[in-house]
Amino acid sequence: MTDKVLDDVSHRRYNPLNGSWLLVSPHRTKRPWQGQQEAPALNKLPEYDPQCYLCPGNKRAQGDSNPHYKNTFAFVNDYSAVKEEQQEYHPPQATSDDDIASLLLQAQPATGRCYVLTFSAKHDTTLADMSASEIVPVIETWTRIYASHLSASHPLNDAGARALSEIPPNADGEVTPSQEQLRYMQIFENKGAAMGCSNPHPHCQIWTTSTLPEEPSKELVQMIKYHREHKGRHLLEDYVKVEMAKGERVVWQNDAFLVVCPWWAVWPFEVLVIAKRHVRALVELTSEERLQFAEAVQEVTRRYDNLFETNFPYSSGIHQSPLDCTEEEAEMSWFHMHFYPPLLRSATVRKFLVGYELMAEPQRDITPEQAAARLRDCGGELYRMSLR
């Protein structure tokens, strides 16, 4: 058990995965809320929307037409944040220590490829509405896309080849490796208007870049450091052990995955899904583990919806081995998925990470132990099944 006193006193907690602290103020939810209320999410969507640029058969903004796909559908984002081809850019090099412009105005070119991937042909569904076996094709497509972008010399190359031969291409849309070898693939979902999602059709994005982004980079540094300092043990290996022994932050688990509200959660109902064995990337999951991962994703998203009986908004993302990396970076990677949901008290009252959080450090109101207890209690049928 956690020291009970942490339910009452303000304290800071350390996030060993990204190396930073956050402020926890358990008593603070008592304050009255007079601020912005989120609009309750629409739930009367049609199964097919002729205006939606993701529905099967529809035309997209730049003129392409979607195939009449059945499961998932992947395509290169019409408004990609990074592209494969662009004008070359050579940042100026500092000529001397007095060349302060080059010292302080540093830039580097960024290329890459951004995909959009739909989870289902149905406009009105979400991961929470889908069964684990319906989520499997999504995970299979993530795996295929990841595998087809691995570098030729990658330590996981054999696993990648095996995955590509084992998993049938069930996504419509072509996923060919990009010309340039890219460094990292970030799979993420923005769900709900509160999280900046501009289309309710269930989908995620996959931004693949020539550079290693800040967050996975910080995590790798921390995991490598932990491994060196603690007799070759992995950070998340130890963390899984601690949480399974303590129990109080565990939301759900199966043989392959542990679902917890991490000790260092910033978002009110933040969740971390961690592989129990040392899985470095999607391509190392067995087909049985892909099903178990689908179950974990299903459990998290259904519990979220049940918590406030709403279409629960969140951003989620997978962290795994870079596509192009050293032996050590691949070896130190540990497959996990973050869920960052903004709602705090109800379907319409969210936590804002604003002034103090942006200027000083993240602050949360309820404790992760309280959040986990509530999510444990939210199992069972999806609340809206009985309303249908």
Added chain:
Amino acid sequence: MTDKVLDDVSHRRYNPLNGSWLLVSPHRTKRPWQGQQEAPALNKLPEYDPQCYLCPGNKRAQGDSNPHYKNTFAFVNDYSAVKEEQQEYHPPQATSDDDIASLLLQAQPATGRCYVLTFSAKHDTTLADMSASEIVPVIETWTRIYASHLSASHPLNDAGARALSEIPPNADGEVTPSQEQLRYMQIFENKGAAMGCSNPHPHCQIWTTSTLPEEPSKELVQMIKYHREHKGRHLLEDYVKVEMAKGERVVWQNDAFLVVCPWWAVWPFEVLVIAKRHVRALVELTSEERLQFAEAVQEVTRRYDNLFETNFPYSSGIHQSPLDCTEEEAEMSWFHMHFYPPLLRSATVRKFLVGYELMAEPQRDITPEQAAARLRDCGGELYRMSLR
């Protein structure tokens, strides 16, 4: 001039002040927006609202009554995130390297004092509506509160004493030093419902804590490193020089302060106000410089409102010397103020820092040079003056 190519190619920029990178995708604003629209801010507020817990003479949630103040009014937050008194908490110490629970579940107690400070007695005003000389009392109160929390051995102690004797106490509400010596004072404002502000009455918060928060801590580390590596020059001293020479990111300036959209801006119209000379904290500003700082704040907030002809939301915050610190930390501090506003394209369409930004790294659409050019063009009278 910046390499013109940066207006067209995706690239990363480095933030030397906090040591991290962000992704810039200049072409990306072309994508259509079908997502959430912000509610246009109410602007028909009464000058006095009997329901407002910040208006003069009103009762607050926990029963205290506000004085009939004229300028500013400071009081300890009724729902403080940190408090001066709480149960003691002694985090467990790791007994051996195998004590993985103590290694991975680290916490530390956090105490402190949180103030709320109103900017004006008028419920329906904002910094943008106030003149520089009306903003001066706000800056004076910030200075007095900061001065009265400085540690007895602080290198700026004389400056603090001078400020306290020079500035008349114009805030209603008592600001006595706290019992415990605190480490850092974060002054910040959340403005607008989009930035989690729950009351439009113009006010800021001041969270003073026993620990040094992450953001100012990262900045101090970077400033100290720069000073050591570059012949004893200050990072922001050099940065002011570079920006004044280049001009393209400068929004406005007077003798004492430079207002720029920093090279590394994350938020679409992010602004940095930097002291031109080496000012370590509020208490070192002369009365003439306080007026010049008020002018800078006025210029930023008025230009923001003029940009999309709306009550522009933002979070802002001041970074300066810690209250209790080493000689080096005080010496390396350089007074500046950040403004992080969310609006991107209009009064109702904001930038969301969500999926990719949370999981990978911050991403922006327009360049800081484009943002600065637009803010330079937004001077002149506050747009709503002529509508009155």
